[in-house]
Amino acid sequence: MKRIALISEHASPLGTFGGADSGGQNVYVGQVAKHLAVLGYEVDIFTRRDCPKLPEIISWNGVRIIHVPAGASKYICKEELLPCMEEFTAYVLNFCQSTHYDLIHANFWMSAMVAAEVKRSLGIPFVVTFHALGRVRRFYQGKADGFPDARFAIEDRIVAEADFIIAECPQDQEDLLCLYHANPEKIAIIPCGFDPSEFYPIEKTHARAFLGLNSTEPLILQLGRLVPRKGVDTAICGFAKWLQQNRVSAQLLIVGGESETPDASLTPEIGRLRAIARRHSIEDQVRFVGRKCRDLLKYYYSAADVFITTPIYEPFGITPIEAMACGTPVIGSRVGGVKFTVKDEETGYLVPAKNPQAIADKLTTLYANPHRDLMSQQAIHRAQEYFTWQQVTHDIAALYTKIIQNHKPVTNSTLVEIDSSFAAAIDAFTRSRQQLIPAISQAAQAIFECVNAGGKVLVCGNGGSAADAQHFAAELVGRFRVPHRAGVPILALTADTAFLTAWANDVGFEYVFSRQVETFAKPGDLLLGISTSGRSPNMIAAFKTARSQQLRRVALLGNDGGELLNLADIAVVVPAFDTQRIQEVQIFVLHLLCELVEQFLLQSTQDLRLCGGKEMSFNEPY
Numbered sequence: 227m228k229r230i231a232l233i234s235e236h237a238s239p240l241g242t243f244g245g246a247d248s249g250g251q252n253v254y255v256g257q258v259a260k261h262l263a264v265l266g267y268e269v270d271i272f273t274r275r276d277c278p279k280l281p282e283i284i285s286w287n288g289v290r291i292i293h294v295p296a297g298a299s300k301y302i303c304k305e306e307l308l309p310c311m312e313e314f315t316a317y318v319l320n321f322c323q324s325t326h327y328d329l330i331h332a333n334f335w336m337s338a339m340v341a342a343e344v345k346r347s348l349g350i351p352f353v354v355t356f357h358a359l360g361r362v363r364r365f366y367q368g369k370a371d372g373f374p375d376a377r378f379a380i381e382d383r384i385v386a387e388a389d390f391i392i393a394e395c396p397q398d399q400e401d402l403l404c405l406y407h408a409n410p411e412k413i414a415i416i417p418c419g420f421d422p423s424e425f426y427p428i429e430k431t432h433a434r435a436f437l438g439l440n441s442t443e444p445l446i447l448q449l450g451r452l453v454p455r456k457g458v459d460t461a462i463c464g465f466a467k468w469l470q471q472n473r474v475s476a477q478l479l480i481v482g483g484e485s486e487t488p489d490a491s492l493t494p495e496i497g498r499l500r501a502i503a504r505r506h507s508i509e510d511q512v513r514f515v516g517r518k519c520r521d522l523l524k525y526y527y528s529a530a531d532v533f534i535t536t537p538i539y540e541p542f543g544i545t546p547i548e549a550m551a552c553g554t555p556v557i558g559s560r561v562g563g564v565k566f567t568v569k570d571e572e573t574g575y576l577v578p579a580k581n582p583q584a585i586a587d588k589l590t591t592l593y594a595n596p597h598r599d600l601m602s603q604q605a606i607h608r609a610q611e612y613f614t615w616q617q618v619t620h621d622i623a624a625l626y627t628k629i630i631q632n633h634k635p636v637t638n639s640t641l642v643e644i645d646s647s648f649a650a651a652i653d654a655f656t657r658s659r660q661q662l663i664p665a666i667s668q669a670a671q672a673i674f675e676c677v678n679a680g681g682k683v684l685v686c687g688n689g690g691s692a693a694d695a696q697h698f699a700a701e702l703v704g705r706f707r708v709p710h711r712a713g714v715p716i717l718a719l720t721a722d723t724a725f726l727t728a729w730a731n732d733v734g735f736e737y738v739f740s741r742q743v744e745t746f747a748k749p750g751d752l753l754l755g756i757s758t759s760g761r762s763p764n765m766i767a768a769f770k771t772a773r774s775q776q777l778r779r780v781a782l783l784g785n786d787g788g789e790l791l792n793l794a795d796i797a798v799v800v801p802a803f804d805t806q807r808i809q810e811v812q813i814f815v816l817h818l819l820c821e822l823v824e825q826f827l828l829q830s831t832q833d834l835r836l837c838g839g840k841e842m843s844f845n846e847p848y
């Protein structure tokens with residue numbers, strides 16, 4: 227039997243549907259978990275403990291819900307949850323060490339961040355359903371998007387590290403490919419669903435009577451979270467236009483909000499929407515009824531002639547399929563998941579987002595359509611054929627099987643190694659930033675003074691440092707950032723293989739650099755030595771010769787600086803003990819030196835020109 231961890235940091239299946247932070251994801255996680263249990267999976271759902279009364283572990287519909295202590299045990303809006311995720315991750319990681327999971331299914335980017343961390347540490351594969359993507363949200367919501375910018379880079383990393391990504395509709399897949407450069411072979415389109423035992427058609431007059439809606443007037447329904455991006459304002463304006471143009475008497479019923487009865491102080495969107503209805507003088511025809519428990523929703527869907535959902539964007543949107551399952555045609559905006567679930571002219575109508583006139587036109591078309599019953603039948607058929615949770619979970623389980631079968635268990639995985647090398651490099655750079663700025667600035671100044679006074683720089687090192695020495699010379703003899711300048715005289719002592727091999731062969735490798743220093747150095751020149759250990763004999767010999775010839779001596783070092791530390795006038799000692807990490811900082815320092823030396827030389831050329839002095843040939847027609 228396979229054991230699956232479903233992570234959903236902010237959306238618990240126990241959440242109340244219709245609030246600002248509880249919508250489709252809560253339903254998705256609960257339904258997938260329940261149906262997986264029916265298929266024989268053992269399922270644990272990890273969700274943040276947002277109320278002190280919640281026990282740590284509870285059994286629910288054949289699965290366990292594990293309330294993770296992370297941050298205060300109270301509601302925290304999802305935009306402010308990122309700081310709690312370290313604690314969340316530590317808890318899940320600890321839990322996964324004592325309970326074996328075959329796979330993690332993360333929901334939303336913060337849960338996927340946790341799953342990626344667990345994969346890096348324990349090698350458990352993970353699949354992610356994003357439910358919403360940060361870049362899409364930022365595009366549509368701009369400043370109203372309260373999520374931190376860090377979300378984008380975190381999502382990029384999740385896309386790269388996930389074993390598979392579940393896109394909920396073709397638009398979601400396109401966004402993952404275009405905005406996140408996801409690997410198309412790692413994306414499966416599996417939609418959201420509805421539960422046929424929860425949503426089914428109820429005879430309209432009966433449903434209306436049950437809800438106490440005894441009129442026979444046209445009844446239009448809007449149901450779901452009441453937040454601005456859902457475009458309920460557009461629905462109200464479209465409804466108003468339709469009333470005016472057709473002189474009909476009808477009702478728009480709005481279900482949702484933070485409380486059982488509509489309360490603008492708890493749901494500010496209600497206040498905004500009421501004002502819009504008032505402006506159109508239709509406040510009596512637009513009825514807010516508050517949030518309703520899920521058992522009642524099928525009555526609302528069935529009581530309505532048409533369901534309207536006109537969001538400005540919609541990652542998926544579960545409500546249109548629930549409405550269709552109850553036999554209610556949908557007028558939906560042609561965005562995201564809505565344009566995938568609703569078949570235009572067949573199960574409802576698609577309209578452009580933010581277009582009230584299009585809504586009014588489609589309401590007119592719908593009420594004039596003699597085949598409205600057929601549309602209703604087609605809606606039920608489409609919902610049942612493609613969007614039941616049973617079908618959805620079946621597809622998800624098939625994907626799990628594929629991932630688990632293809633997964634090669636790794637304890638100390640390559641990913642872990644790569645990650646820890648990144649961490650070590652970042653650490654070496656951070657400490658270098660804290661400690662090396664004065665020494666780098668002195669080294670740049672010394673090189674500048676040397677070449678500005680007509681001297682040259684001799685540069686040497688072994689192995690990787692030999693390559694760095696030549697790299698440095700190439701940048702300055704050639705061109706770095708400033709175009710059209712004369713070359714800066716830098717001579718790499720590592721480049722003449724005929725001399726190096728002859729001298730090493732005939733005299734000794736220890737003297738390959740010192741011999742060149744003796745030969746080429748003139749008073750006023752500078753020796754730049756690059757070494758990670760500071761202990762290479764040929765480097766020590768070169769520095770001693772340079773000292774006896776009174777050259778200025780700059781050393782790029784690492785570890786404890788070795789013997790070269792005391793032979794150098796200026797030492798840049800990278801605070802790291804791993805050769806590779808030292809070299810990585812050293813090449814960065816060399817680039818910085820190039821940049822600074824170029825700047826100083828350019829500045830001095832301009833100063834000279836300003837003072838009418840003799841111009842150094844720093845301007846060349848290259």
Ligand SMILES: O=C(CO)[C@@H](O)[C@H](O)[C@H](O)[C@H](O)COP(=O)(O)O
Nearest residue numbers: 688689690691757758759760762806
């Ligand atoms: O690039 C590397 C290691 O990353 C090697 O080629 C390395 O530079 C060589 O082992 C050098 O001989 C080491 O010399 P040094 O840095 O201790 O003066």
Ligand SMILES: [Zn+2]
Nearest residue numbers: 689690806809
């Ligand atoms: Zn190297």
